[in-house]
Structure formats: C-alpha cells, structure tokens
Amino acid sequence: MAPLVALNTVVAALFILVTFLLMVSRQIQSVLRAFVWQSLLLALSTLILAVLHGSLELVFVAAITVAAKAVVIPAVLTRTLGPELRARREIASAVNVPVSLLLMLGLSVFSYFLVAPLLTGGTPGASVNLPLGLAALLIAVYTLAIRREAVAQVLGLMAIDNGAFFAGVAITSSSAIVEMAAGLEGVMVVLVVAILTRTIAQRVGSTRVDTLQDLKEGVPL
Amino acid sequence: MAWSVLLNLLQVAFVLAAAPLFRGVLNRVEERLQSKIGPSVWQPYYDLWKLFHKDEVVSSEATWIFRVAPYLYFVAPLLVTMLIPVLTDFPLFWAFMGDMVAAGFILGLGGFFLTLAAIDGGNLYGPMGTSRTRMVSSLVEPIFMIVFFSVSFAANSTIPYVVQAHWVSSTVAFVSPTHLLILAAFLMIILAETGRIPVDNPGGHFELAMIDEARTLEFSGRSAALVKWGGEAKMLVLSVVLLNVLATPWGLATTPTLGAVAMALALVSAKLGLFILVLAAIETSLAKLRLFRIENFLGLAFVVAVLAMVVEPFHL
Numbered sequence: 001m002a003p004l005v006a007l008n009t010v011v012a013a014l015f016i017l018v019t020f021l022l023m024v025s026r027q028i029q030s031v032l033r034a035f036v037w038q039s040l041l042l043a044l045s046t047l048i049l050a051v052l053h054g055s056l057e058l059v060f061v062a063a064i065t066v067a068a069k070a071v072v073i074p075a076v077l078t079r080t081l082g083p084e085l086r087a088r089r090e091i092a093s094a095v096n097v098p099v100s101l102l103l104m105l106g107l108s109v110f111s112y113f114l115v116a117p118l119l120t121g122g123t124p125g126a127s128v129n130l131p132l133g134l135a136a137l138l139i140a141v142y143t144l145a146i147r148r149e150a151v152a153q154v155l156g157l158m159a160i161d162n163g164a165f166f167a168g169v170a171i172t173s174s175s176a177i178v179e180m181a182a183g184l185e186g187v188m189v190v191l192v193v194a195i196l197t198r199t200i201a202q203r204v205g206s207t208r209v210d211t212l213q214d215l216k217e218g219v220p221l
Numbered sequence: 222m223a224w225s226v227l228l229n230l231l232q233v234a235f236v237l238a239a240a241p242l243f244r245g246v247l248n249r250v251e252e253r254l255q256s257k258i259g260p261s262v263w264q265p266y267y268d269l270w271k272l273f274h275k276d277e278v279v280s281s282e283a284t285w286i287f288r289v290a291p292y293l294y295f296v297a298p299l300l301v302t303m304l305i306p307v308l309t310d311f312p313l314f315w316a317f318m319g320d321m322v323a324a325g326f327i328l329g330l331g332g333f334f335l336t337l338a339a340i341d342g343g344n345l346y347g348p349m350g351t352s353r354t355r356m357v358s359s360l361v362e363p364i365f366m367i368v369f370f371s372v373s374f375a376a377n378s379t380i381p382y383v384v385q386a387h388w389v390s391s392t393v394a395f396v397s398p399t400h401l402l403i404l405a406a407f408l409m410i411i412l413a414e415t416g417r418i419p420v421d422n423p424g425g426h427f428e429l430a431m432i433d434e435a436r437t438l439e440f441s442g443r444s445a446a447l448v449k450w451g452g453e454a455k456m457l458v459l460s461v462v463l464l465n466v467l468a469t470p471w472g473l474a475t476t477p478t479l480g481a482v483a484m485a486l487a488l489v490s491a492k493l494g495l496f497i498l499v500l501a502a503i504e505t506s507l508a509k510l511r512l513f514r515i516e517n518f519l520g521l522a523f524v525v526a527v528l529a530m531v532v533e534p535f536h537l
Binding site for chain 2: 002003006007009010012013014016017020024097098101102104105108109112128132
C-alpha cells in the first residue's frame with residue numbers, strides 16, 4: 001500500500017516535470033516526445049491507482065490511454081504531418097520562455113492552493129494527483145494560448161486532456177466506456193486537425209498561426 | 222576525536238586524489254560514446270604533473286590577486302569537503318562549522334577571486350569569460366538558495382550530515398515530489414556551475430565561445446595546475462553532495478572502523494562511476510545552448526526548485 005502511494009508520488013513528480021518540458025521545448029519533435037512521455041506517466045499513475053483501489057476499470061483506462069495517446073496519436077501526426085514534425089526550426093511563442101516559466105510556476109502554486117481545501121480526508125492518491133493534474137491542465141491551456149504553431153497547439157490540446165485525466169482518475173471511479181469515448185475522440189480530433197493543418201501547410205507553406213490571422217486575396221494556391 | 226580529525230583529512234585526501242580520475246573517466250566515457258578512443262583516464266594526472274614542472278609567466282600588469290587566486294580557488298573545494306559527508310555517515314570534526322549555504326559561499330569565494338584574477342591579467346579573453354561566468358552565476362545563485370530553502374524545509378536543517386540522515390531515515394520523504402524536484406534542479410545547476418554541456422562546452426578550444434574556460438587562459442605553470450585541479454575538485458565535491466546528500470544517501474560508513482571506511486570508499490566510487498554514465502549520457506545527447514538561451518535552461522531549474530518548495534507542505 002504505502003510503497004504504491006510513494007511510487008504514485010514519484011510518477012506525479014515526473015508528470016509535472018514532463019509537462020514543463022512540453023511547454024518549454026522549442027522543436028516540435030521534442031514536444032511530441034514530451035507528450036508521449038506524459039501520456040505514459042498518466043497511464044502508469046492510473047495503473048498504480050487501479051491496483052490501490054482494486055479496480056479493473058482503471059486498468060482498461062490505462063490501456064486505452066497508452067493505445068490512444070502514446071501510439072495512435074503520435075502515429076497519426078507522423079503520418080499526416082511528417083515533414084512539419086521533423087522541421088528543425090524553432091516554434092514561435094507569444095511570450096518568451098523565462099516569463100512563461102514564471103507564469104507556469106504561478107499556475108502550479110495557484111492550483112495547489114485551489115485544491116487545498118478539498119484535500120482533507122481525501123485518499124493519498126487524490127492529494128497528489130488532483131493538484132498536479134490541475135497544474136498540468138492549466139499549464140497546457142497556457143501553452144495552447146501562447147504557441148504560434150498549429151501542431152504544437154494540437155499537442156497542447158491533448159495535454160489538457162492528460163492533465164484532466166490525471167486529476168480525474170484519482171477522484172472518481174471513472175468508467176472505462178467514458179474513457180474509451182474520450183480516447184477515440186482525442187484520436188479523431190487529432191486526425192481532423194492534422195489533416196486541416198497539412199492542407200494549410202501545403203497552401204500557405206507554413207503552419208505558423210500568426211501568418212493566418214488575416215484573410216488575403218490572391219494567396220498563391 | 223583524533224580519529225575524527227583523521228577521517229576528515231582522509232576525506233580531503235580522497236577528493237584530492239580522485240578528482241582528476243573522475244574527470245579522466247568522464248572524458249574517456251564521453252569519447253567512447255562518440256565513437257572516439259579518447260585520452261587515457263590518467264591524462265588529467267599527467268597534465269597536472271606537466272604543469273607543476275613548468276615555468277610560470279605572469280603579466281607585468283598583474284597584481285597580487287593574480288598570484289593568490291589560484292590558491293584560493295584550489296583550497297575552496299577542499300574546505301567544503303570538510304563540511305560534507307564524503308565517506309562517513311556520522312558527523313566528523315568540522316561537520317557543524319558550516320551548512321550547505323556556507324559551502325556555497327566558500328565555492329563562490331574561490332570563483333570570485335578567479336574572476337578578479339581573469340580581469341587582473343590583462344588578457345582580452347579574461348574579461349569576456351568573466352562577464353559570461355558572472356551572468357551564469359548570477360542566475361545560478363538564486364536557484365542554489367531556493368534549493369537550500371527547499372532542503373531545509375523538508376529536512377529541517379541545511380547541515381549536510383543531518384539532511385543525509387533525513388533522506389535515509391524516511392522512505393516517504395525520500396520519494397516525495399519535493400525530493401525529486403530538488404534533485405532535478407540540483408542536477409541542472411551542477412551542470413551550469415561546473416560548465417558542462419547544455420551551458421558550456423568543456424571540450425571546446427575556441428576562445429570566443431568559452432564561458433568558464435576563458436577565465437583560466439592567462440594562468441601558466443603551477444597556477445594553471447592549481448586552477449585545473451581546483452576545478453576538478455569542485456566538480457567532484459558538487460557531485461558528492463548530489464550523490465551522498467540528496468540522490469543516493471546510502472553506502473556510507475556508519476561506524477568509525479577502517480573496514481567500514483574502506484567499504485564506503487568502494488561504494489562511493491561505484492556511485493560516482495554510475496553518475497559518470499548519467500553525465501556522459503546527458504552531455505552526448507544534448508547540444509550546447511546559445512548564450513542567451515542559458516537563461517531558459519536556468520529558468521526551468523528555478524521553477525522546478527520553487528515548485529519543490531511549494532509542494533512540500535502538501536505531502537507530509
């Protein structure tokens with residue numbers, strides 16, 4: 001029991017570290033790699049909680065997470081957006097990294113103090129997963145807001161999902177059907193956005209969001 | 222008590238003797254990872270021997286600072302060695318003379334004088350390296366402070382021996398997020414402070430790109446040897462703090478017997494060996510950051526360190 005709680009805590013610490021990496025990485029490949037690690041850590045934490053609570057459904061949830069987020073979504077992105085993913089250029093963001101880091105720190109502290117009243121009497125898993133999951137969610141929202149590349153934004157969107165699930169698996173007896181639906185939905189979202197992004201990249205020659213802000217006539221087809 | 226003093230001196234002797242070997246093995250492993258053969262692991266010793274037997278040239282512009290600085294830089298890590306658990310678990314003679322903050326200040330003092338000497342020598346590259354080193358250090362020092370705050374918050378002390386005992390005594394504390402985040406931040410600032418790869422390239426010979434190395438260009442002969450040896454000792458001491466106090470606080474001698482100390486010697490060497498593999502993996506898989514990207518790297522370390530402190534009260 002205690003060693004498992006301890007292991008879950010370790011996983012949670014790594015989870016928040018990877019979330020920070022996801023935010024500060026400057027190349028799309030390393031963002032994708034961080035996202036895969038984040039999903040794997042989410043699945044690991046789910047698995048530990050499954051053993052802790054003796055819940056078979058959580059095992060399914062972990063399996064679906066690995067399948068959807070660590071295998072299918074990266075594969076879909078690589079298939080549809082191969083050259084864009086491998087581009088060795090830097091992702092532009094609206095706010096520079098040191099300021100972002102400080103803001104992210106503020107978000108983490110904020111989420112801790114937000115959930116502090118809820119933690120009394122909670123399970124040991126919840127007292128770790130809830131604040132860090134919420135922090136990851138807020139950081140991912142922030143990432144989504146400041147990244148100026150479509151692909152990085154998609155991954156930010158999926159990271160929001162990861163943060164929400166990281167908090168969610170600890171406090172609810174989540175249903176495997178809901179999670180399966182969410183996993184499939186995530187894959188569909190990524191597929192649609194990836195295809196859209198590829199089309200845009202082919203037409204405009206870039207996936208930078210700020211070049212797409214205003215409609216211009218006579219954009220070369 | 223005499224035994225305690227003796228053991229303390231033994232620790233200093235260990236750091237002095239092992240520091241060049243640590244550097245040598247690290248270089249060799251890195252070269253091997255890059256499919257090169259690399260110099261012998263004993264090369265740092267040959268270098269020191271050679272430098273100690275060479276004549277010294279001192280600029281006519283230089284003042285006494287230039288002559289004193291190498292000695293201070295050399296002595297600083299040895300003083301720190303007396304404050305930290307290198308081989309033994311129990312506090313030795315000097316253990317309560319200073320805490321981790323004091324250790325940081327002592328190392329900082331050595332670096333400060335080396336910086337002064339680099340300007341003093343009148344070499345063009347000296348002040349350039351100096352301003353860069355100051356930039357990195359002024360970013361690293363707050364992180365050091367926050368790490369120490371987090372440590373004292375978690376372990377109720379910043380005396381290295383007490384902190385080490387705290388992590389050994391409680392598994393729950395050992396695997397807490399605070400501890401892991403402290404570890405991550407400390408590893409990052411060690412890389413920055415000792416001029417390793419994401420921040421500085423220790424193998425580079427291009428003066429315009431140097432950060433740490435540029436301060437030592439003007440030294441020759443015995444001074445150069447002392448600076449080199451002091452730098453190696455500093456790296457070893459910081460690694461020992463990371464390993465023995467924070468990351469793997471086991472395997473130290475618990476009784477003041479010769480057998481236990483010999484055992485600790487072997488175990489600490491093994492831990493250092495494993496750490497070399499980790500360092501080599503980090504250094505060969507990353508590229509040196511651009512100068513103005515260093516603040517991002519250190520910003521991440523800062524955030525991780527502050528988070529470690531924030532998280533602590535929630536996981537008791």
